Amino acid sequence: MGNWIIAPVVLPALLAPLIVLAMRHDIVLQRTFGLAGTAGLLALSVALLQAATVNPPEVYRLGNWPAPFGIVLVLDRLSALMVALTAALALVVQLYVVGTGWDTRGRHFHALYLFQLMGLMGAFLTGDAFNLFVFFEVLLIASYGLMIHGGGAARLRAGVQYIAYNLVASTLFLFALATIYGVTGTLNMADLAQKVAVLPEGDAALARVGGVLLILVFAIKGALVPLHFWLPATYDRAPGPVAALFAIMTKVGAYAVIRVYTLIFPSDTPATGALFADLLLPAALVTLALGALGVLGAASLGRLAAFAAVASMGTLFTAVALFTPQATAAALYYLIHSTLATALVFLVADLVADRRADLSLRRVLPPVAQGGLIAALFFGAAIALAGMPPLSGFLGKLLILEAARAQAGLVWTVVLGASVLLILGFARAGSTLFWKAHEIPPEEAQTHAPEPLSFVAPATLLAAIAVLAVMAGPVTRWLEATAAQIHEPAPYIRANDLDGATP
Amino acid sequence: MIPDPTPYLPGLEAVVASAVGLLTAAGVYLILRQRTFPVILGLTMLSYAVNLFIFASGRLSTAAPPILREGVTTYADPLTQALVLTAIVISFGMTAVIVMMALGAWFETGDDRIDGDGGPDGDGGRTGGGGRP
Numbered sequence: 001m002g003n004w005i006i007a008p009v010v011l012p013a014l015l016a017p018l019i020v021l022a023m024r025h026d027i028v029l030q031r032t033f034g035l036a037g038t039a040g041l042l043a044l045s046v047a048l049l050q051a052a053t054v055n056p057p058e059v060y061r062l063g064n065w066p067a068p069f070g071i072v073l074v075l076d077r078l079s080a081l082m083v084a085l086t087a088a089l090a091l092v093v094q095l096y097v098v099g100t101g102w103d104t105r106g107r108h109f110h111a112l113y114l115f116q117l118m119g120l121m122g123a124f125l126t127g128d129a130f131n132l133f134v135f136f137e138v139l140l141i142a143s144y145g146l147m148i149h150g151g152g153a154a155r156l157r158a159g160v161q162y163i164a165y166n167l168v169a170s171t172l173f174l175f176a177l178a179t180i181y182g183v184t185g186t187l188n189m190a191d192l193a194q195k196v197a198v199l200p201e202g203d204a205a206l207a208r209v210g211g212v213l214l215i216l217v218f219a220i221k222g223a224l225v226p227l228h229f230w231l232p233a234t235y236d237r238a239p240g241p242v243a244a245l246f247a248i249m250t251k252v253g254a255y256a257v258i259r260v261y262t263l264i265f266p267s268d269t270p271a272t273g274a275l276f277a278d279l280l281l282p283a284a285l286v287t288l289a290l291g292a293l294g295v296l297g298a299a300s301l302g303r304l305a306a307f308a309a310v311a312s313m314g315t316l317f318t319a320v321a322l323f324t325p326q327a328t329a330a331a332l333y334y335l336i337h338s339t340l341a342t343a344l345v346f347l348v349a350d351l352v353a354d355r356r357a358d359l360s361l362r363r364v365l366p367p368v369a370q371g372g373l374i375a376a377l378f379f380g381a382a383i384a385l386a387g388m389p390p391l392s393g394f395l396g397k398l399l400i401l402e403a404a405r406a407q408a409g410l411v412w413t414v415v416l417g418a419s420v421l422l423i424l425g426f427a428r429a430g431s432t433l434f435w436k437a438h439e440i441p442p443e444e445a446q447t448h449a450p451e452p453l454s455f456v457a458p459a460t461l462l463a464a465i466a467v468l469a470v471m472a473g474p475v476t477r478w479l480e481a482t483a484a485q486i487h488e489p490a491p492y493i494r495a496n497d498l499d500g501a502t503p
Numbered sequence: 504m505i506p507d508p509t510p511y512l513p514g515l516e517a518v519v520a521s522a523v524g525l526l527t528a529a530g531v532y533l534i535l536r537q538r539t540f541p542v543i544l545g546l547t548m549l550s551y552a553v554n555l556f557i558f559a560s561g562r563l564s565t566a567a568p569p570i571l572r573e574g575v576t577t578y579a580d581p582l583t584q585a586l587v588l589t590a591i592v593i594s595f596g597m598t599a600v601i602v603m604m605a606l607g608a609w610f611e612t613g614d615d616r617i618d619g620d621g622g623p624d625g626d627g628g629r630t631g632g633g634g635r636p
Contacts, residue, residue: 130586137593144600148607156608160539160617163601167546168534170597174553174590181583182560 004051005060005075007044008083008121012037016114024108031098034110038094041117042087045080052080053478057485057495059127067127067496068188074127076492077482078332082124082255085336086248088464089343090117092457096347097241099453100354105150105239112149116142116245123252127496129180129187132256133173136221140166143249146242147234158237165230169220176213183207190496192264193489196271204271211265211272215257215279222253223313224280225287231310232294236302240350243305247342250313251335257320258328263489267323280321281407285414288314292418295425301352301359304429305345308385311422312338315387318411319400329483330399333476337392337468341384344461348378351458352433355448361429367437369446373455375434380462382426387419392468399476512563519559526552539605539615543598550594557587 015037023029051058057076061067094113096102103109119139126132148159181187183206184195199207216227223231231250235243257280267274291311298304316338319331353359355368368374380391387393397415404411468475485491526548533545561583569581609615 130589134589134593137597141597141600144604148604151607151611153608153611156604156611160601160604160608163597163604164534164542164546164617167594167597167601168549170593171530171546171549171553175556178553178557178560178583178586181557181586 002058003060004044004048005058005073005125006062008041008048008087009073009118009125011040011044012114012118012121016111016118019111019114020108027104030110031103034103034113035091035094035098037114038087038091038117041121042084042091045084045087048075049080049084051075052077057492059495059497067498068186068191071131072127072188072496073122073125074189074492074495075125076495077478077485078255078258079124081332081336081479081482082251083121085251085339086117086120086124089248089339090245092460092464093241093244093343093347095453095460096244096350096457099451099455099457100241100350102150102239102241106148108145109149112142112145113245116146118142120248120252124255127189129177129189129192129260133170133177136173136252137170139249139252140170143242143246146245147238149239149242155237155239158233162230162234165220169217172213172220173217176210176217179206179210179213183210188496188498189259189263190489190493191498193493194498196264196269199269199271207265207271208275211261211276212279214260215276218253218256218260219280219283220253221250222257222317223250223287223310224253224283224317225290225310225314226283228287228290228310228313232303232306235306235309235346236300240346240353244343244346244350247309247339247346250309251316251339254313254316254320254331254335257317258331258486262323262328262486263492266487266489277321277323280317281411284314284317284321285410286314287311288318288414288418290314292421292425296421296428298425298429299360299362301349301361301429301433304361304425305342305349308345308422308426309342311418312342312385314418315397315400315415318415319403322403322407324403325480325483325487327400327403328486329476329479330396330403332479332482333392333399333468333472334396336475337384337396337465340461340465340468341381341391341393344377344458344465345381345385347458347461348374348381351377351454354454355446361432364432364436364440366440367434367446369448370450370455371434371437371446375430377455377458377462378430378434380465381458382423382430384462384465386422386426388423390469391465392472393465395469395472512565515563515565519555519563523552523555523559526555537616537618539609539617542617543601543605546601547594547598550590550598554587554590554594557583557590 019030019033052075057074060073062071116139119135122135126135144163148155183203184192186192220227261276265272267277288311291307291314294307295304298307316331316334319327351374352368384391384393387397401412530545530548533541536542561580564579567577567579569579569584
């Protein structure tokens, strides 16, 4: 694909300022260009996915400076998958935003949205560790704007906490990068992989410190216990569709862990060994348990959705932490599922919030307008997130359990126990919101504008989850090839052309 | 891995290391405070600390230019200086954002506490807050 690798970063980067500068006052133009931009991104990402499937990893050199001195973007199956997933989710969520009119409740929604996508795409594509930091900041600064879209005291307060937390994470990220640079003298990921593999004995301790600092940063992004504190309040207080888009933001943490700890610090590195897997697995299991407990004890639908996101990150990191090709394939399948399902539950929560200001699960309140349809969508989301058949959550958990056969005692107990808690939690929430509500006669007829687009978006997500379950065979075969590529980094390193063999 | 360009500089190392340490300690203490202003100051301290740390990761040297020049044999690492510039710009921008957000939250809620959460009923923490004026 050559030069097209940078297109997913350039397209939103050009379109977003254009929207701010030229169509600030015209919501129709903003919507048209915003949707066209996201649809263009989706088309681009499908083409990149196609190219990554048939070709070995490819590199785009920024400014044609050779690696490791210049910054490179690398397209391989993993980055292409993440880019395509982001673009697909973004388009669906943006349709919801247009359908519900969320973009008219504040200013510059579509421009911020495109900047957010630019940061996400760059983070998935970059092959340079410092550039990863820069794209993290790009996606974060856009997310700060999106998070407080629409304003309000509670949202602003949660926004300040969210920013403060992430600024600390950014500082840690810089400390980690500087430590790693101090040891190896490079920040290109492929070059790092080569240098860390042959690190002299005396530098091993510093490399371990750098690696652990880095995993802390990614754990903050991925909301891994005990660094998950930012997530429940942020996702609960953020506008519903923004929280749905944020479903991919936690996956940035998971992506970065997969990338860095299979490429730079694989478990056969003499300097670090299995240190990171040993740190990650217990944290992931505790995250899963805590998320499930949170779902069971959530006092409002927003909190329930946020803790369901935490639980799904726990499941995902459990699979990631095993660091075998089979487990990585399972993790990627669950990653796709978890992104779609988490986004779905936030959209459903927003549909309810749009019709009833109070999302409390402690009180039974009168039924909401169009409650039947919303209840059906919630039911689908609950099945998906709890991991029950027939949707893809069940298959994802099955793949993870299969991959964790060696540690069956611990992993199976936690995953299955958490599933029971999740089922209970969702059943309790569903019956309070949609079923018991009918015991209360509504004071006046509940009406709401039909807004068909706002139902099309969650229905599309639910359909995608169903398709992911039906097409599980071909999808897992593709993901197994992806996992094989991830655990065999030689072609990735070769693509960076570190010796400058092809000028 | 990086060849040391200059002789060992124990005095300079002690100064830089203790500066990073002190700034980090002050930053960590301040970000654990309850009000937005000390927390933002703490974040700024942390970013100063990390900027110094990045700079030091290219090795300390004196009288060594980072750019190629006639008749010079020892050079400072130019990459860390570029990294520091990027980090300074980003942390400066982020500090501006959090100052604006903190002001916005203060005007909306009437207090500047950063900890605590409004609880599930969304009162923005106004009932649980209180504290000093």
